[in-house]
Amino acid sequence: xxxxxxxxxxxxxxxxxxxxxxxxxxxxxxxxxxxxxxxxxxxxxxxxxxxxxxxxxxxxxxxxxxxxxxxxxxxxxxxxxxxxxxxxxxxxxxxxxxxxxxxxxxxxxxxxxxxxxxxxxxxxxxxxxxxxxxxxxxxxxxxxxxxxxxxxxxxxxxxxxxxxxxxxxxxxxxxxxxxxxxxxxxxxxxxxxxxxxxxxxxxxxxxxxxxxxxxxxxxxxxxxxxxxxxxxxxxxxxxxxxxxxxxxxxxxxxxxxxxxxxxxxxxxxxxxxxxxxxxxxxxxxxxxxxxxxxxxxxxxxxxxxxxxxxxxxxxxxxxxxxxxxxxxxxxxxxxxxxxxxxxxxxxxxxxxxxxxxxxxxxxxxxxxxxxxxxxxxxxxxxxxxxxxxxxxxxxxxxxxxxxxxxxxxxxxxxxxxxxxxxxxxxxxxxxxxxxxxxxxxxxxxxxxxxxxxxxxxxxxxxxxxxxxxxxxxxxxxxxxxxxxxxxxxxxxxxxxxxxxxxxxxxxxxxxxxxxxxx
Amino acid sequence: xxxxxxxxxxxxxxxxxxxxxxxxxxxxxxxxxxxxxxxxxxxxxxxxxxxxxxxxxxxxxxxxxxxxxxxxxxxxxxxxxxxxxxxxxxxxxxxxxxxxxxxxxxxxxxxxxxxxxxxxxxxxxxxxxxxxxxxxxxxxxxxxxxxxxxxxxxxxxxxxxxxxxxxxxxxxx
Ligand SMILES: Cc1cc2nc3c(=O)[nH]c(=O)nc-3n(C[C@H](O)[C@H](O)[C@H](O)COP(=O)(O)O)c2cc1C
Ligand code: FES
Numbered sequence: 001x002x003x004x005x006x007x008x009x010x011x012x013x014x015x016x017x018x019x020x021x022x023x024x025x026x027x028x029x030x031x032x033x034x035x036x037x038x039x040x041x042x043x044x045x046x047x048x049x050x051x052x053x054x055x056x057x058x059x060x061x062x063x064x065x066x067x068x069x070x071x072x073x074x075x076x077x078x079x080x081x082x083x084x085x086x087x088x089x090x091x092x093x094x095x096x097x098x099x100x101x102x103x104x105x106x107x108x109x110x111x112x113x114x115x116x117x118x119x120x121x122x123x124x125x126x127x128x129x130x131x132x133x134x135x136x137x138x139x140x141x142x143x144x145x146x147x148x149x150x151x152x153x154x155x156x157x158x159x160x161x162x163x164x165x166x167x168x169x170x171x172x173x174x175x176x177x178x179x180x181x182x183x184x185x186x187x188x189x190x191x192x193x194x195x196x197x198x199x200x201x202x203x204x205x206x207x208x209x210x211x212x213x214x215x216x217x218x219x220x221x222x223x224x225x226x227x228x229x230x231x232x233x234x235x236x237x238x239x240x241x242x243x244x245x246x247x248x249x250x251x252x253x254x255x256x257x258x259x260x261x262x263x264x265x266x267x268x269x270x271x272x273x274x275x276x277x278x279x280x281x282x283x284x285x286x287x288x289x290x291x292x293x294x295x296x297x298x299x300x301x302x303x304x305x306x307x308x309x310x311x312x313x314x315x316x317x318x319x320x321x322x323x324x325x326x327x328x329x330x331x332x333x334x335x336x337x338x339x340x341x342x343x344x345x346x347x348x349x350x351x352x353x354x355x356x357x358x359x360x361x362x363x364x365x366x367x368x369x370x371x372x373x374x375x376x377x378x379x380x381x382x383x384x385x386x387x388x389x390x391x392x393x394x395x396x397x398x399x400x401x402x403x404x405x406x407x408x409x410x411x412x413x414x415x416x417x418x419x420x421x422x423x424x425x426x427x428x429x430x431x432x433x434x435x436x437x438x439x440x441x442x443x444x445x446x447x448x449x450x451x452x453x454x455x456x457x458x459x460x461x462x463x464x465x466x467x468x469x470x471x472x473x474x475x476x477x478x479x480x481x482x483x484x485x486x487x488x489x490x491x492x493x494x495x496x497x498x499x500x501x502x503x504x505x506x507x508x509x510x511x512x513x514x515x516x517x518x
Numbered sequence: 519x520x521x522x523x524x525x526x527x528x529x530x531x532x533x534x535x536x537x538x539x540x541x542x543x544x545x546x547x548x549x550x551x552x553x554x555x556x557x558x559x560x561x562x563x564x565x566x567x568x569x570x571x572x573x574x575x576x577x578x579x580x581x582x583x584x585x586x587x588x589x590x591x592x593x594x595x596x597x598x599x600x601x602x603x604x605x606x607x608x609x610x611x612x613x614x615x616x617x618x619x620x621x622x623x624x625x626x627x628x629x630x631x632x633x634x635x636x637x638x639x640x641x642x643x644x645x646x647x648x649x650x651x652x653x654x655x656x657x658x659x660x661x662x663x664x665x666x667x668x669x670x671x672x673x674x675x676x677x678x679x680x681x682x683x684x685x686x687x688x689x690x691x
Contacts, residue, residue: 116619116658154566154603156660190557193566195601198657212561213593214600230558273621273662280663312620346662348620362623366657372600477680501680504626 001174002182003060006051013052021053027278028297032259034267035243036283039127044162047169050130056175058249059134062141063183068098071142075245077253079265084110084201084238085317085343086419087264087332093235096225097143100233107140107148108210108229108236112194114153114201115315116366118346120269121239123281125152125159128243129166133176133189135242138249140187143235148187151206153194163191198316198370199420203228203236205372216372217418238344240269260286264331274312274348277302284330291326294349305509306351310434314343316363316370317423319430320356339430341423353504355452356435357442361389363427371420378421381412385428392439394455395446395516402439406432447515451503457513460496460503462489466510472502538608539578543571547579551586560587561597565604574608602655610645610652612690614638615669619658627666633680637687650691 014021021041026033033039042049050056062071076091097105109132113121124132136148152160167189170176178186192210199205200215207229209215228234244266248256257265264286270293273279277299284293294300294311301308310320319340321328328334335342350359364386373379388405391397409425416422432439441447448456462472468486473479480496483489491502503511550567554560564583568575575583575598584591598604616622616630631642634653638646645652659667664676668686675686 113660117621117662118658119660119662122660155656155658192559192562195562195566195603197601209562210559212559212597214596216600271621271662273665274624279621279665315620346620348624348662350624354624359624362620475681499629 001056003057003064006056006060009048009051010054013048017049018052027280027282030284030288030292030297031282032267032285033283034247034259035124035240035269036128036281037247038131039123042128044127044129045165047130047166047173047175050128054250055130055246056134056181058246059137059141059175060181062138062249063181063185068142068144071138071249072098074253075142075248078248078256079253079263080241080244080248080256081264081332082238083240083244083268083344084236085314085341087342090237090241093225093237094139094142096223097145097233097235100226102233104147104230104232105143105145106229106232106234107136107143107145108203108206108234109136109148109150109239109242110201110203110206110236111150111152111156111159111239112201112206113156113239113344114198115317115344115346116198117273117312117315117348118271118344120271120281120345122156122159123269124239124243125156126162129163130170131243131246132163132239133166133170135237135245136189137176137180137187138245139235139237139242141185143233145235146186146188148189149192149210149229150189151192151194151200151210153200154196160191160193167191197372198366199372199418202418202420204418206236207234214372216374217420219417240345261329261331263333268330268342268345270345270347272298272347272349275302275306275351275354276300276349286331287329289327290321290330293330293347294326298349301349301351303351305507306353309350309352309354310356312340312348312350312359312427313346314341314423314426315346316366317341317419317426318343319426320350320359320434322434339426339433341426353450353452355393355448355450356431356438357389357393357448358450358452360428360431361386361393364389364424367420367424371424375415375417375421377412377415378417378424381408381416382421382424384408385412385425389428392442393448393453395442395453397443399440399443402432402443445515451500451513454498454500456516457498457500458516459493459514460491460498460500461512461514462491462502463510463512464488465508467508469507471505471507472511475501475505477501538572538574538576544582546571547582548586551583555587561589561594565594565598569604572608574605576606576608607645608649609654610649612651612671613654613669614651614687615654615656615659617656617659617665617667617669619656619662619665621658621662622666625665629680630666630668630678630683633683634687637684651687 072094080090081087194200197215200209204218205215224234260266267283267285269283310322332342367382368386371378385408409428413425466488473481478495480492554563580594584594640646661667668675668678
């Protein structure tokens with residue numbers, strides 16, 4: 001394969017199927033498609049369609065016209081920051097590896113996508129696998145690596161399959177392997193599957209896992225860029241980070257800076273989910289406000305009568321943003337200032353039927369499960385934090401437990417070995433910061449305002465605002481709700497199992513709960 | 519995740535073990551091992567192959583791999599116990615995963631988990647007595663827009679309600 005052949009494939013393919021690329025797949029005017037530009041437009045198993053969308057032209061440009069240093073300079077100039085969560089400058093990271101004179105270096109694409117409630121990388125892997133290969137090849141050229149790995153989480157078998165097909169056809173076409181695009185650049189990629197461990201998204205744990213060990217984190221420094229996979233300099237980049245690279249090379253750093261803010265240029269893909277009306281993947285320029293995302297693109301709350309309460313970003317390492325933050329700019333630094341973080345792009349919207357203490361407990365349950373167990377603060381500390389939260393949600397806690405919780409949170413944050421433990425207390429600290437009243441209500445009044453914590457609910461009752469629609473009666477699993485159509489309904493308390501179904505389905509919020517102390 | 523326990527789920531001993539260790543399966547595993555040995559870090563891929571071929575990585579299989587790859591048994595056992603995808607006991611014929619990722623959780627997937635455990639009379643994370651279903655702990659199936667999501671084997675169901683779950687399970691009985 002060379003430039004002439006690329007051009008021929010491009011024009012031939014455009015002629016035959018080109019018109020299908022004209023579709024505008026954005027769901028809203030405020031969305032843009034940079035990372036997702038090919039998703040759902042091209043056939044991911046057909047390399048020609050990727051080439052028709054200017055695929056592999058950037059790689060050709062890099063291999064034939066640019067030096068490693070020039071590539072890195074372009075990436076630095078673009079201001080691209082890692083989309084895996086940390087937001088570290090991609091160009092700077094590459095520079096570390098380039099500066100290292102080791103013979104053997106590795107490039108790893110992190111496709112572990114561990115944040116439960118996020119699925120951005122999955123889309124790119126499944127729908128545009130070649131962009132990852134091209135991004136990886138460019139990165140490998142920039143740092144001087146000959147071998148790369150894609151670490152795909154085990155829950156995504158289709159993604160692994162599509163990637164394998166793409167790798168095979170890239171090899172067949174001389175775009176991977178020896179003498180890529182007829183130059184003297186050699187690079188090849190192997191897929192490694194995860195095996196269901198969240199911590200393996202953390203770079204040093206990921207390296208352990210590829211080496212065939214328990215996926216446990218290691219001390220940093222040395223950083224992977226110095227001593228990574230098999231003790232060789234290794235660069236690890238997220239899927240979305242790499243998917244930006246070909247276009248940055250093709251269109252230039254200035255074009256990229258046309259999107260987003262000065263310190264967070266470019267776009268970000270978010271997985272919008274939870275209690276919002278339009279859930280799904282969206283790509284927006286950085287710097288868009290949270291309100292625009294939730295109310296305009298997301299269309300507001302899924303159920304009209306529900307009120308927006310908070311949005312969770314950054315998954316188990318992040319925190320919550322509330323009403324007061326709706327005008328805030330969504331970029332790396334602002335979200336951290338607000339006590340949350342960008343994370344990999346999960347955005348989960350909560351309404352007033354979600355309890356913040358319960359959410360904090362949910363995340364800690366996840367962390368306790370997923371902590372690799374190597375360091376004590378994370379292994380034991382998060383367990384104790386979970387127990388304290390459990391005490392609170394079951395009405396057994398005292399106010400001094402809240403102090404203990406905060407103290408422990410600070411300790412775990414400071415003393416843990418890797419990013420998992422260091423960020424695990426964030427959801428607790430952030431919900432405490434924004435919803436302290438709710439914690440106190442659980443402890444002092446033994447009341448869960450959102451009627452989530454079952455131990456704090458004594459009984460369900462139907463108020464006069466009941467419109468007699470019979471929905472709750474039909475849904476009740478024990479058939480214990482009586483009342484005529486259009487008449488006031490009544491719950492037979494003897495048979496009620498306090499499952500909360502009626503509370504959830506009532507269209508007019510006529511059902512209330514009574515706390516244990518009443 | 520706390521779910522009350524149902525007792526006596528140890529179908530997997532005796533009969534099913536015989537089916538698990540067939541010569542053909544070991545032959546397939548041998549081929550995989552030969553291929554994996556060519557790569558650096560062959561242990562994870564080999565364990566993944568074994569899990570796929572046998573449906574589990576039991577102690578016997580771990581020992582077998584330990585000899586084939588010349589790795590200590592204790593190291594292999596350590597790796598197997600670390601990752602949730604590896605099981606030392608055979609899994610059920612069908613794997614039921616109720617997603618408990620964040621997006622599904624905030625949409626009430628815990629109720630689905632409880633319901634599935636109730637219908638199958640089996641605790642979370644375990645296999646039914648008849649060996650038909652395993653309730654596998656599942657975090658985010660990558661389809662959060664359709665929360666809550668249930669996956670049975672390769673089939674994914676979105677926006678699942680407590681009422682629907684029984685019907686869905688029936689299809690696999
Ligand atoms: C507990 C934990 C989990 C992580 N999970 C992921 C992940 O699933 N995907 C990812 O790309 N990065 C993840 N990261 C971040 C990686 O360690 C690493 O910073 C990132 O892959 C670097 O790529 P980038 O510079 O392109 O963002 C995780 C970090 C921690 C501490
Ligand atoms: S949280 Fe259930 S599919 Fe993502």
